[in-house]
Amino acid sequence: MYGSLLANVSPDRKIKETIEQFPQNTQAYYLGNKPVGLMTCWQNAFHPYSLNFAGYLAPRLTSVEQMQVYEQILTDLTAKAQKNHQNALITYDYAPQLLFNAIGQKNGFKLIRTTVEPQMPLKRALKNILIDTDLQLVTLHEIKKDSVMMNKLAQVSFSDYQKNHLANPVAKIPLSEWSKTIFTDQLEHAPLALIAAGQIKAYCFSFEDASQELTLGWMGAVKPNLLDQLQQQLLNWAQAKYQTLSGEFDSTDPLATRTYRKYAFNLCPVYETYLKELF
Incomplete structure (x- = not known):
């Protein structure tokens, strides 16, 4: 038309x-x-x-x-x-x-966020780092057996999502709706979170958006180095099945931005978000 x-x-x-x-x-x-x-x-x-x-x-x-x-x-x-x-x-x-x-x-109209969705060979992202053995590594398959911990992960990730979208606020939705959003496509047996003393210390959702491609999604941590540990354990797990690493990284998310800069991703187009307040 x-x-x-x-x-x-x-x-x-x-x-x-x-x-x-x-x-x-x-x-x-x-x-x-x-x-x-x-x-x-x-x-x-x-x-x-x-x-x-x-x-x-x-x-x-x-x-x-x-x-x-x-x-x-x-x-x-x-x-x-x-x-x-x-x-x-x-x-x-x-x-x-x-x-x-x-x-x-x-x-x-003001620029409130930039987003990139880059790719790179997964093996190029593997690094040798020290792993804290006091932290428990869990998958979605394992965390499903603990409803309390599953709710904690949903609460923490939703709180982080809200903080990363202050310019365009998030609706007040039931935690069950958010849980459905984040867990539906999460890889069942991929390392998902690090836990200590019953608390979420780091999390990184991952998806298979394309064949042989691992995509990083929502992420968070109480300390950046704990996210590094989790991501390396995730990549070590993934290398047997996946060849490509990708992700969606927003400039309003400090840990996502850090992850994007930490690995040698290929150059890609930049997606820009503009907002105009009416009153």
């Missing part, structure tokens, strides 16, 4: 992805009878206080036309957010940003 307007836009751009996901929420903008802009929006149940959207402006417009269409899109988005009792607009895409988001950066 919008093929001519988006003909030169890469398939991995957010606007192309989301107009397919949310066609019912997509709106076109015209100058005369020519489509020159697009907007689509959606809700994120985990982050309900901001309206998620993707916007697009045709690059051939004059600067006056750009601002005219940009302001119309922003007015419509603001009205939708206020109707939903949301206090911010949030958008994300790969750097460098397309025209709409580039204009947004000069008009109240």
